[in-house]
Amino acid sequence: MGFDKSAETRQLLVDTALRLFRTDGYQATTMRRIASEAGVSPGHAYYYFTGKDELVHELYLTIQHDHRERTLPCLVAGAPLATNLRVVLDCGLDVMEPYHAFGSAFVQNALPSTSTASPFSAESGDARAMAIALMGVVVERSAVRAPRNVLDQLPTVLWLVYLGVTLHWVTDSSRDHHRSRILATGVSSLVSRAVALSRVPGASGLITDATHLLTRLTPPPEERTP
Known part of the structure; x- marks a missing residue:
């Protein structure tokens, strides 16, 4: 169950980042923005990815x-x-x-x-x-x-x-x-x-x-x- 939740959160961050890349551009997309849009803390986002x-x-x-x-x-x-x-x-x-x-x-x-x-x-x-x-x-x-x-x-x-x-x-x-x-x-x-x-x-x-x-x-x- 924990693994499923972890995989779900990771995919949510990926989907959110790709959406922001499309709509806002690469430069305007920050890890903090990705985390906020995904509804997770910045620290949680950095747990899965070291950066954009x-x-x-x-x-x-x-x-x-x-x-x-x-x-x-x-x-x-x-x-x-x-x-x-x-x-x-x-x-x-x-x-x-x-x-x-x-x-x-x-x-x-x-x-x-x-x-x-x-x-x-x-x-x-x-x-x-x-x-x-x-x-x-x-x-x-x-x-x-x-x-x-x-x-x-x-x-x-x-x-x-x-x-x-x-x-x-x-x-x-x-x-x-x-x-x-x-x-x-x-x-x-x-x-x-x-x-x-x-x-x-x-x-x-x-x-x-x-x-x-x-x-x-x-x-x-x-x-x-x-």
């Missing part, structure tokens, strides 16, 4: 869960990679849409190399793994002809593409963020063509190099920021 940056990882996980649930029914088995990649990118933009208002402030917080909110940080590992796994499903369900080493690394590369589209979306001031949709369409076609070219001898090294660069940028668990 830690709640950002709950946001990452929530977005990844929603992204997966929205994407999977829309993927077309045997479709070209460009088609299914466009699906996963569009679904990602749909899921993130409620958080656009505070996107710029959030990116400023996540960009520093020491930030635990960075998508490359050790603390973001669970959400990153979920996102790459979803891209793995995209590859599996698509008609992709490429060398084995390219297919193995492709989900990680597609995740990098997703990050790039997300960064553009954060700064996109066009109506209904139309430019981000154009980018999603264009980059899906370009990536699909690049993967097709990987069958040309020597070209597969481009994807290998991109993945190795990502590996060097992502800190191992032992480098977790205190």
